[in-house]
Amino acid sequence: MKSIFIDCSLGISGDMLASALLDLGVPHSIFLNNLISLNIDKNYNLQFQFGDSEGIRGIVCTKNKIQFKELSRSFNDIKNLLLDSSLNDYVKKKSIRVFEILAEAEAIVHGNEISDVHFHELGSIDSILDIVNVCSAIDFLKPYNIYFLNPPSGKGIVYTSHGPLPVPVPTVLEIARQKKIPLTVLDDKYFGEITTPTGIALIATFIDKFSQPDKINIEKIGIGLGSKNISRPNFLRVLLIDEKADYIENNQPSYETIISQEAWIDDSTPEDIAVLIERLRSAGAIDVVCYSVDMKKNRKGICIQAIVYPKDKNLLREVWFNYSTTIGMRENKISRWILPRRIVSHKTKFGKVNVKQVMRPNGQISIKIEHKDLTQITLNTGIPIEELRHKLIIELSEFYELDDWSF
Incomplete structure (x- = not known):
């Protein structure tokens, strides 16, 4: 790119x-x-x-x-x-x-x-x-x-x-x-x-x-x-x-810097925490995790951590301070290595599905069908989700084996 x-x-x-x-x-x-x-x-x-x-x-x-x-x-x-x-x-x-x-x-x-x-x-x-x-x-x-x-x-x-x-x-x-x-x-x-x-x-x-x-x-x-x-x-x-030069030439993991934003909260209800997590994800967070922590005065609190792209950090800060009770938020740059990946759409006998393709260093391509697409097809057809996943992987294998991997 x-x-x-x-x-x-x-x-x-x-x-x-x-x-x-x-x-x-x-x-x-x-x-x-x-x-x-x-x-x-x-x-x-x-x-x-x-x-x-x-x-x-x-x-x-x-x-x-x-x-x-x-x-x-x-x-x-x-x-x-x-x-x-x-x-x-x-x-x-x-x-x-x-x-x-x-x-x-x-x-x-x-x-x-x-x-x-x-x-x-x-x-x-x-x-x-x-x-x-x-x-x-x-x-x-x-x-x-x-x-x-x-x-x-x-x-x-x-x-x-x-x-x-x-x-x-x-x-x-x-x-x-x-x-x-x-x-x-x-x-x-x-x-x-x-x-x-x-x-x-x-x-x-x-x-x-x-x-x-x-x-x-x-x-x-x-x-x-x-x-x-x-x-x-x-x-x-x-x-x-x-x-994306490294992706194209070497099929090797690529290094990038992302941002970790974190706050410990002990004065919100579980319902409020759920709304905050959804707002963070909607604002562009790559992922959000939370877990229990012991805070001052022996209070039980929740640690919420959002992983975000640098370009989205300002918007996410506004979400933290406008839609949570926290009065402070920690922010750090973190590094990660990622494999080349992309989302592609395929038409199948069950309808259109989105598939995440990942290029491994040895040239192998692994695929994962988006779960929300599997869920929707399961509701429409009544086919159990594991059986449906198996059928789709077999049907899609001929596509992704021949598919041109380009950016």
């Missing part, structure tokens, strides 16, 4: 991210076609050129056009511009979502309704094109996951159409607050904006995980340069990574 890891630890803007994706291998023709799809003036000249920033090679985006004064655009103006274009539906949807995030933040910052928000710098053709270029590049790559590092806040003052504003500018701060995006403080002598509103809105739109992947099997690297000379390397890099 191909994913991308966006290292924006030195800053992020729309044009830097578009440049890095181009350097990663997205065809230049996709960006040129966006000019046509948006009906942008033919004299608008979009250029991506090789350059360097303090010795770091990369691609920098320049936009040379006939000078004309652009009017500010409302969110609806931009939305209609995108809807009326010949961009595909995915790019339209994602581009509109980026501007929607910007509009929501601007509305709060200025105390307006979203319909009353007017973009100045953000409503320019430059910004619209940067956003569309990034969305179309991600549409081309179709990554399984998109990882980001936390963007830096920057410092100092910038001059905008509203006058001088502190860095981070209010829109960046508001998006970071709304979308729970942690900003890092960079030990940097540069005073100015290094995470732009467009950049953080793109993060909020596409983020799957805020972290570095546990394993980085690198296939390609793309470098996008910033246009500012800030007396230090000014670049953003994007890594194309393969998250």
